[in-house]
Amino acid sequence: MKNIIVTGAAGFIGSHLCRYLLQDKNNKVTGIDCFTNHGKDRYSQLNTLDLNNSLRFQLAEEDLTAINWKKHLADDCIVYHLAGMPGVRSSWGSNFSSYVTNNISVTQRLLEACSNFSVDKFIFASTSSVYGEKNGKVSEQETTMPLSPYGVTKLTGEHLCKVYEYNENIPLTILRYFTVYGPGQRPDMAFHNFIKAILKGDTITVYGDGTQTRDFTYIDDCVKGTAAVMSAAKTKGEIFNIGGKERATVNEVIAILEELTGKKANVKYTEKQKGEPLHTWADISKAEETLNYKPGTTLREGLKKQAEYIKTLYKYNS
Incomplete structure (x- = not known):
């Protein structure tokens, strides 16, 4: 054991x-x-x-x-x-x-x-x-x-x-x-907030112009x-x-969430926050070789699972 x-x-x-x-x-x-x-x-x-x-x-x-x-x-x-x-x-x-x-x-x-x-x-x-x-x-x-x-x-x-x-x-x-990201994500994190706001019809606050990219x-x-x-x-x-299977801009993530929820996002763009890089992108070749690490979940698949989780968590209907 x-x-x-x-x-x-x-x-x-x-x-x-x-x-x-x-x-x-x-x-x-x-x-x-x-x-x-x-x-x-x-x-x-x-x-x-x-x-x-x-x-x-x-x-x-x-x-x-x-x-x-x-x-x-x-x-x-x-x-x-x-x-x-x-x-x-x-x-x-x-x-x-x-x-x-x-x-x-x-x-x-x-x-x-x-x-x-x-x-x-x-x-x-x-x-x-x-x-x-x-x-x-x-x-x-x-x-x-x-x-x-x-x-x-x-x-x-x-x-x-x-x-x-x-x-x-x-x-x-x-x-x-x-x-x-994914089901169980902290309520203060971006995707949790984005999905909840879209479902409620609330405003999403994006820091910067939304073109910043992340390796999700x-x-x-x-x-x-x-x-x-x-x-x-x-x-x-x-x-x-x-790192993940793919990276995307924040705007691309919001567009995917709009498709998955069937609802239009109300987006408010505001000043970029200090301390956050514009882009992240992981070279995972070392993990692939030593840990046999193979991320298999596409961003769309992962966002769909998280959206379903948020709907259940807050009892929202489609």
Whole structure:
């Protein structure tokens, strides 16, 4: 039986990862979450509702700034560290202290705890935000230059992981996610807001002119790539981009959503937000080779699944 720990287990990616890992009867998963981002709200509860039905899943509701890791860590366990404070726009100003606590200090505490055990693998969830503004496909060897305080804290988390890998021989793997979307996405994220607004007839706010592009990664593809690290060889000390099957402009996404919902979007364009790159595009060749990562969900397919989820969540009729 593999003992797997997932921090941020009530979050969007964390809950999907736990669900996927539990499909293998040889896996036992301990999910840890302090519900920092939204509290014990409806979405966090929905994310973990079915997980709690599994006898091989345990949810520990603990504050990661004060948790006694000795209760959960063990030799040969696998650690997926997905917990953190997300969001580029909210990371400026006085909010920054929360990002420092949840993206840096919490990571350091966990790494320090892992140094007392012979963990099998330590997988750190990072973000494409560490790259900053780049042209064309971005490989893992590109220079990192984050544009936001959020990106800085995630890159600092990466550096901490590297420090503990070097000094304590922690078997580290870093994953850089590119704009993950799909059912269960946080209510503050763009696609969730877009679909809900279109269905309600509310106004969608687009920051910039909508021509900015993103490499959109469907959640099922993301978790398959994430889970693959567990059994893949040659992952120690490596960084992998986890990107999607295709990229598109924000305007193209809205046009697809209009077709899928049969409703016209009311779009308000406003000033571009600081800290966000104009374009992201992942070179996933390294993940393809080492993790056998093969994103298979088209943007249209993924948006259709998320739209159906939003309709059910808010009880909207077609």
